[in-house]
Amino acid sequence: MNDQSRTILNERSKKMRAASFDREETIEKIMNAFWEHGYEATSIQVLEAATGLKRQSLYNAFGNKDAMFELASNRYDMAVSRKLFATLDHADPVIALREFFAAQLAVLVDADQPAGCFVAGGQQELANRSEGQLSEQMRAMIEEQHDQLVAAFERWKADGKIADETDTHALSAIVMALVRGQAVLGRSSLSYPIIEQSAALAPGLIERYLAAPT
Amino acid sequence: MNDQSRTILNERSKKMRAASFDREETIEKIMNAFWEHGYEATSIQVLEAATGLKRQSLYNAFGNKDAMFELASNRYDMAVSRKLFATLDHADPVIALREFFAAQLAVLVDADQPAGCFVAGGQQELANRSEGQLSEQMRAMIEEQHDQLVAAFERWKADGKIADETDTHALSAIVMALVRGQAVLGRSSLSYPIIEQSAALAPGLIERYLAAPT
Incomplete structure (x- = not known):
């Protein structure tokens, strides 16, 4: 490879890095718009204003x-949901759940982020629709x-941390309902004490x- | 009063009854449309289709x-929320909460009614907006x-049913979060087992x- 072709490749790779950075930043702006306003209220005009890009560039x-919306949902899953559910990896169920609810609380009361939870909003607005890929995706996420919660409770049970007779599905259902409910309540900062x-x-x-301790 | 004026009054009163019956029925249809589709997705076209009335008649x-939406919200409050919270009147907290969650479940899995809960939807879509009477109303409802939950737990505490050291606000917060979360999960019938x-x-x-029993 001569110097000239090396220079061209370097320039090209710099541009690709720049484009890929902008793309990631723009996806984050799109995610934040849907998170704040919801699926329906996020018109293409809202997305233009949020990203500073013209609709044709966005399309x-x-x-x-x-x-x-699907890109935004995947980004939220990577950036927020996975971190939240990773807290369940802890060997002690009480510590794990303490970290789990603390992580959820941190997302909900973060003034630098949109109100509530992207997933709760998507499920409220879309999970009842009989048609559409997004509705499928929202239902599947529940x-x-x-x-994931059942798997964690089952692991704790297998490790002797949770009593054998425990209904892991029912406990998981309680945690799921709590998390989704906190997300809805988190749409109003007045309700932060209730979430806390x-x-x-x-x-x-x-x-x-x-x-029981052995 | 002569026979003629009596007849006129009877006719007028029949018409008023008919009009008032239609009005109530129409408000119910409006409520069901907002409940199913949410605030944003319920356009005036959706309301026309739901009620069978032209937009000018609706306006x-x-x-x-x-x-x-406000009329619909008030109707939901009278028809659903008040019945739900009336279960808390029971003197025994465990029976009261059993009836409370059974009533909530009955609303959520009723195939003759829209999916989920009108209030949860309204709060998810509107409680984060800084302006507007509806947003105020959604926040106030939380x-x-x-x-109401705190008042019930306080009453049970005063009656010696709940231990003195119990944090009634925190228990009420748990119940609030559970109810709102169940409502979001209830948007998908796949999730009924989780709600149940x-x-x-x-x-x-x-x-x-x-x-402790005395």
Whole structure:
């Protein structure tokens, strides 16, 4: 490779890095717009204002509104949901749930982020629709997250941390309902005390299901 | 009063009854449209289709979309929320909460009604908006319902049913979060088992806060 072709490749790779950075930043802006305003209220005008890009640039780069919502949903899943559910990896169920609800609380009361939770909003607005890829995706996310909770409770049970007779599905259902409800309440900062109090009390609710110390 | 004027009055009163019956029925249809589709997705076209009335008749009878949403919200409050919260009147907290979560479940899995909960939808879509009467109303409803729960737990505490050291605000926060979360999960009938299991387990979660038998 001569110097000239090396220079050209370097320039090209710099441009690609710059384009890929802008793309990531723009996806984050799109995510924040849907998160704040919801699926329906996020018109293409709202997306233009949020990203500073013209609609044709948005369509060219990302596809239509539904494609942008799907990208935003995947970004939220990577940036927020996975971090939240990773707290369940802890060996101690009470510590894990304490970290889980603390992480959820941190997202909800963060003034630098939109109000509430992207997933709760998407499920409220879309999970009842009989047609559409996004509705499927919103319904599937409920099941996936519930399954992750069940897997964690099953692991704690297998490790002797949770009593054998515990209904892991029912406990997971309680945690799922709490998390989704906190997300809706988090749309109003007036309700932050309610979220804080429920986050503080929730881990203790499972204490009666802990295995007796041996 | 002569026979003729009596006949005229009877006819007028029949018409008024007919008009008032239609009005109530129409408000119910408006409520169901907002409940199913949400605030944003319920356009005036959706309301025309739901009620079988032309937009001008709707505007003349009820005012603009926001006025119709407010009427719908008040109707939901009377028809659903008040019945739900009336279960808290029971003297025994475990029975009360069992009836409370059973009533909530009955609303959510009723195939003859729209999916989820009108209030949860309204709060998800509107409680984050800084301006507007409806947003105010959605925020206020969270506080009102939480206050009703606190009042019930305080009453049970005063009656010696709940242990003195119990944090009634925190327990109320747990119940609020559960109810709102179940409502979001209820947008997908796939998630009914999650709602059923959380509804069955929830009343038992407060058992550790019951006063010791004397």
